[in-house]
Each structure stands twice: as C-alpha cells, then as structure tokens.
Amino acid sequence: AQKVTQAQTEISVVEKEDVTLDCVYETRDTTYYLFWYKQPPSGELVFLIRRNSFDEQNEISGRYSWNFQKSTSSFNFTITASQVVDSAVYFCALSEAWEETSGSRLTFGEGTQLTVNP
Amino acid sequence: NAGVTQTPKFQVLKTGQSMTLQCAQDMNHEYMSWYRQDPGMGLRLIHYSVGAGITDQGEVPNGYNVSRSTTEDFPLRLLSAAPSQTSVYFCASSYSLGNTIYFGEGSWLTVV
Numbered sequence: 335a336q337k338v339t340q341a342q343t344e345i346s347v348v349e350k351e352d353v354t355l356d357c358v359y360e361t362r363d364t365t366y367y368l369f370w371y372k373q374p375p376s377g378e379l380v381f382l383i384r385r386n387s388f389d390e391q392n393e394i395s396g397r398y399s400w401n402f403q404k405s406t407s408s409f410n411f412t413i414t415a416s417q418v419v420d421s422a423v424y425f426c427a428l429s430e431a432w433e434e435t436s437g438s439r440l441t442f443g444e445g446t447q448l449t450v451n452p
Numbered sequence: 453n454a455g456v457t458q459t460p461k462f463q464v465l466k467t468g469q470s471m472t473l474q475c476a477q478d479m480n481h482e483y484m485s486w487y488r489q490d491p492g493m494g495l496r497l498i499h500y501s502v503g504a505g506i507t508d509q510g511e512v513p514n515g516y517n518v519s520r521s522t523t524e525d526f527p528l529r530l531l532s533a534a535p536s537q538t539s540v541y542f543c544a545s546s547y548s549l550g551n552t553i554y555f556g557e558g559s560w561l562t563v564v
Contacts, residue, residue, distance in 0.1 A: 338494075367550045379542060379555040386550060425494060431549055439485065439510065440544075440553060442494035 336361045338428050340443035347416055348451050355411045355446045357426030363387075365431040368402065368409045369440065373423040382424075385409065416450045423447050455479065458543050458556035465533040465563045473528040473559050475543030481554075483546045484526040488512065488539040489558075495542060501526055533563045 337360040347353045359368065370382040383393060385402050393400045397414045413420055427440040459474045477484065485500035487510075497510030501520040515537060517529040526545075530537060543556040 369553065371555075377540070377560075378557045381552055381554065384550075384552050427495075429550065429553075439497055439500055440487075440495070442487075442496070444492060444494045 336428050336430055336441045338426050338441050338443035340426055340446050342446045344447045346449045346451065349418060350415050352412060352414050353416050353448065355424050357409045357443060359407050359409065359428045361428060361430055363430040367429040367431065369427040370411050371425045371427065373425065418450050418452055421448060421450045456543055456545050456554050456556035458559050460559060462560045465561065467533060467535060467563060469533050471530050473541055475526045475556060476524050477545040478524065479545065480523065481545035481547050483548065485544045486518065486528045487542045487544065489542060490539050535563045537561065538563045
C-alpha cells in the first residue's frame with residue numbers, strides 16, 4: 335500500500351530564512367507521481383509541482399526548489415528566503431500508476447504547517 | 453477559466469438529512485474524485501471516477517454515493533448525514549493518469 339509521511343507537523347521560521355519541508359513516501363510501484371500542494375489560510379489547494387518516478391532531476395522555480403531522491407524515497411521541498419506569504423499548510427502526495435483504472439488517486443501526507451514570522 | 457467548481461461553499465446539516473455536493477469541471481478531464489479533509493489527517497479519497505459511467509470507491513466511501521452521468525459533473529451525495537461527516541470536501545480532476553490534479557475551492561460541511 336502507498337503511504338506518504340510528512341514528519342514535520344509544524345515549522346516556524348523568521349522571514350528570509352531558508353526552510354526545507356520533508357516528504358518520505360512508500361510505494362510498491364515502479365511508476366508513480368509525486369505532488370506538492372500549498373493550502374493557504376483561505377483553504378484552497380494550490381498545485382506547486384508534479385514529478386514522475388523516472389525524472390530524478392531536481393527542479394527550481396523562483397524561491398522554490400525540490401529534491402527528488404529515489405534511493406531514499408524522498409521528495410523534499412525547500413523555500414529559499416521565506417516570506418510571510420509562504421505561511422500555509424504544505425501537502426506532499428503520491429499517485430501510483432499500476433493500472434489505468436486506478437485513476438489519479440492521491441495519497442496525501444498529513445501536511446506541514448509552515449509559519450513565517452516577520 | 454472556471455476550472456473545478458464546487459457548490460455550496462458552506463453548508464450546515466442536521467443529523468439524518470441528505471444533501472448533494474456539486475462538482476463541475478470545464479477542462480474536459482476524464483478523471484474526477486472527491487476527498488475529505490479532517491484535522492491532522494491530510495486528505496482522504498472518498499470516491500473517484502475514470503470517465504462517464506464509471507465510478508469506484510476510495511479509502512473512506514461509507515455514507516457517500518456518487519454517479520458520473522457526464523464528463524463535466526461528479527456530484528457527491530450524503531445519504532443520511534452524521535456528525536462524523538463534518539469535514540471539508542474537495543473535488544478534484546485531471547486529464548489522465550499522472551497529469552496534474554486540480555482541486556476545487558472546497559466545501560465546508562457541518563453536521564449538527
């Protein structure tokens with residue numbers, strides 16, 4: 335069965351600090367997809383990134399970067415020079431692709447509450 | 453671009469009442485699903501659909517019913533509301549397996 339673990343329940347940093355959110359996953363599938371979503375206080379889920387299991391390249395998008403390591407089953411998310419607007423709950427999620435009828439079913443981690451203080 | 457639209461955004465129900473949460477997408481996505489979000493538990497899959505006329509159960513399907521008569525719509529029915537169904541409900545859609553999954557804005561449901 336697939337599982338996603340976000341061990342950090344809450345993180346508090348001061349503005350301009352770098353912060354890394356950890357995500358560890360378990361899957362028996364060789365083809366799978368990993369996602370990160372942001373949930374600001376307003377409650378909606380904002381898509382940040384999707385990564386398939388065959389693409390281990392790290393990705394950078396502005397102040398955001400992601401480190402995907404299959405060897406340790408981790409997909410960590412780093413925010414550089416954090417800002418108050420980054421305060422949100424961040425979810426890591428996994429979708430297996432073992433059959434077409436499985437759809438795009440996501441298994442979510444429990445989320446990490448990030449608070450960036452001015 | 454409407455994306456994924458959920459209605460209502462807020463609802464209070466009495467125990468035993470029934471209601472339907474509406475979900476519609478205008479992106480011609482085949483895959484649609486419903487999740488519920490409870491404190492400290494992340495989001496959990498209730499039901500999903502891989503196309504019109506095809507639905508299946510997710511992790512927590514009890515007390516909920518779905519149907520998919522069109523590609524655009526995927527309503528979630530609460531048959532007899534219970535306080536344990538107090539939660540935030542999210543509808544999601546994607547074009548195909550492995551593609552980006554988009555979420556609606558959520559529906560806050562309270563059962564008293």
